Amino acid sequence: MNLAPHLETPSTSGLQHTATGSPKPRASLAHPVLQLLLQHKRITFAQAQSLLQHGDPVAVACVRSGAIEGMALCRMLASAYKMPWQDLEDINPRKVPRQLIDAARCRQHWAMPIERKDAAVVVAIADPTDSTARHAMEQALRSKVQWVVVNVEQLERMLDFYHPQPTGDDVHMQSEPDEDGNAVAFWQRILAQAVAWRASDIHIEPQEIGFQVRLRVDGLLRALPPASPELRPRLVSHIKVLAQMDIAEKRLPQDGRMGATVENTRIDLRVSSLPTLHGEKLVVRLLGDKHRPALSDLGYEADDLAHLHAALERTSGMIIVTGPTGSGKTLSLYACLDVLNLAHVNIASIEDPCEMVVAGVNQVNVNERAGLDFATGLRAFLRQDPDVLMVGEIRDRTTAGIALQAAQTGHLVLTTLHTNDAPGVLTRLMHMGVEAFQLAASVHLITAQRLVRRLCPLCKQESTLAQELDRLGLHGSGLELLGFAVAPDPAQRVCKPLGCAQCMDGFKGRVGIFQIMPITPGMATLLVQTQDAQTLAKHAQSEGMRTLREAGWVKVFAGLTSVQEVLGVTHA
Numbered sequence: 001m002n003l004a005p006h007l008e009t010p011s012t013s014g015l016q017h018t019a020t021g022s023p024k025p026r027a028s029l030a031h032p033v034l035q036l037l038l039q040h041k042r043i044t045f046a047q048a049q050s051l052l053q054h055g056d057p058v059a060v061a062c063v064r065s066g067a068i069e070g071m072a073l074c075r076m077l078a079s080a081y082k083m084p085w086q087d088l089e090d091i092n093p094r095k096v097p098r099q100l101i102d103a104a105r106c107r108q109h110w111a112m113p114i115e116r117k118d119a120a121v122v123v124a125i126a127d128p129t130d131s132t133a134r135h136a137m138e139q140a141l142r143s144k145v146q147w148v149v150v151n152v153e154q155l156e157r158m159l160d161f162y163h164p165q166p167t168g169d170d171v172h173m174q175s176e177p178d179e180d181g182n183a184v185a186f187w188q189r190i191l192a193q194a195v196a197w198r199a200s201d202i203h204i205e206p207q208e209i210g211f212q213v214r215l216r217v218d219g220l221l222r223a224l225p226p227a228s229p230e231l232r233p234r235l236v237s238h239i240k241v242l243a244q245m246d247i248a249e250k251r252l253p254q255d256g257r258m259g260a261t262v263e264n265t266r267i268d269l270r271v272s273s274l275p276t277l278h279g280e281k282l283v284v285r286l287l288g289d290k291h292r293p294a295l296s297d298l299g300y301e302a303d304d305l306a307h308l309h310a311a312l313e314r315t316s317g318m319i320i321v322t323g324p325t326g327s328g329k330t331l332s333l334y335a336c337l338d339v340l341n342l343a344h345v346n347i348a349s350i351e352d353p354c355e356m357v358v359a360g361v362n363q364v365n366v367n368e369r370a371g372l373d374f375a376t377g378l379r380a381f382l383r384q385d386p387d388v389l390m391v392g393e394i395r396d397r398t399t400a401g402i403a404l405q406a407a408q409t410g411h412l413v414l415t416t417l418h419t420n421d422a423p424g425v426l427t428r429l430m431h432m433g434v435e436a437f438q439l440a441a442s443v444h445l446i447t448a449q450r451l452v453r454r455l456c457p458l459c460k461q462e463s464t465l466a467q468e469l470d471r472l473g474l475h476g477s478g479l480e481l482l483g484f485a486v487a488p489d490p491a492q493r494v495c496k497p498l499g500c501a502q503c504m505d506g507f508k509g510r511v512g513i514f515q516i517m518p519i520t521p522g523m524a525t526l527l528v529q530t531q532d533a534q535t536l537a538k539h540a541q542s543e544g545m546r547t548l549r550e551a552g553w554v555k556v557f558a559g560l561t562s563v564q565e566v567l568g569v570t571h572a
């Protein structure tokens with residue numbers, strides 16, 4: 001690649017070319033990165049001076065101090081020096097050459113080979129104006145180098161993964177396979193990454209050749225760079241030992257639990273193993289309450305929240321949360337429990353299993369083998385004078401019967417079901433054999449929910465509804481097909497994802513969309529008269545209930561999520 005000629009002229013650079021090994025001269029205000037930022041008025045003169053005192057190389061200091069966002073600096077440098085830039089989230093980890101250069105040098109120069117291309121090596125660099133770094137890398141690689149500018153933060157994550165900071169005996173994932181320390185260090189790195197990405201699960205999957213590790217982040221799986229195939233058996237054994245599973249048993253599924261400490265935070269992990277064609281697959285679920293949001297942070301609209309609070313203030317009756325697996329039902333229930341969790345209230349919950357530990361709540365795990373199911377647990381609770389009961393899930397008539405009985409006799413009962421929408425809960429329970437009058441008497445509120453990915457507030461782009469529908473090939477689709485009650489303005493402002501260093505693919509975290517169905521006196525009367533789900537749904541809508549799709553549009557119009565997300569998880 002040809003660089004802009006002035007880059008090669010040391011006089012424009014605060015950093016003089018030096019031979020490898022000799023100390024770098026101190027950066028000055030003439031440093032091209034500072035000059036560039038000053039020119040673009042991204043920093044003040046005073047900021048530039050304080051950045052020089054930061055201790056890190058200038059480009060790193062700019063990002064770490066928050067003076068500029070990593071991806072913005074990367075693009076700015078690439079544009080100023082007419083160089084290509086690379087989003088490191090997009091590279092193919094399988095192509096990353098590992099053995100070309102030592103880790104210390106990569107860390108020292110904030111540069112790292114990311115691919116071999118023809119006769120050259122593509123090297124990612126945080127600061128392309130750092131001629132010392134470039135010269136040192138070129139010498140060490142003894143190869144033609146194609147430079148690409150990258151985001152400082154992404155590069156740091158890559159360096160941490162491929163070239164971890166030496167810890168005592170300096171373990172590398174590609175060193176001799178007979179070192180158990182390898183697997184231990186690798187596992188710690190996977191965990192650290194999982195926590196950093198706020199992953200919910202870690203998948204360790206054997207493949208025909210080698211294995212892959214994927215993290216579920218905001219509902220989607222993301223692969224980690226591949227590790228040496230010899231590492232897998234040791235990694236799997238290490239995790240199984242920690243989770244107190246039988247390491248000799250590889251042909252039957254097993255479950256285990258373990259705790260871990262990552263960055264001073266204690267997390268609980270649930271491990272399950274499954275024998276597959278190519279060997280044991282492990283899924284590690286990260287449990288923990290550190291990300292447990294409050295009820296008001298989950299995405300309920302103001303009117304929904306008012307209904308929910310009204311139901312929670314009652315001393316008896318039932319609140320039911322419904323939705324498919326992974327729709328955030330548990331988070332909603334726990335957030336409700338937090339509202340109710342006062343010193344004078346006796347709360348008991350039976351779950352399969354308890355996903356988070358809540359102080360002040362008597363939590364019990366279902367244990368089918370020992371004969372402790374939802375129904376027996378509920379009966380036992382009722383003998384202990386609880387005020388609030390949480391039943392993880394109603395799966396059968398017996399459980400439904402006891403739970404409803406409890407709701408009618410002075411207990412507030414919270415539970416979940418698996419149905420598509422809120423009206424569906426009523427029909428499902430009646431199919432289980434519950435009488436309509438029982439439901440009318442004890443169910444106060446039903447909420448259905450889904451989770452959609454939340455647009456990253458830093459990089460989301462404005463668009464219009466018409467443009468977005470056009471892009472999805474849905475222009476001209478009927479209103480009913482899209483689930484609009486009234487025709488929206490085609491120029492309605494909506495947002496779409498872009499992607500930046502602070503997020504993944506333009507999304508960060510998730511937000512719930514909710515259908516809230518209070519069982520009003522009108523609904524209760526109708527329920528006893530007709531058991532028809534559609535009639536009930538129509539009536540609820542006439543009382544102000546939104547469909548899930550309508551609730552989704554509210555989130556889209558508020559710029560919280562994208563059109564595609566809502567169309568993907570709801571139906572009209």
Ligand SMILES: [Zn+2]
Pocket residue numbers: 456457458459460498499500501502503504506507
């Ligand atoms: Zn972003």
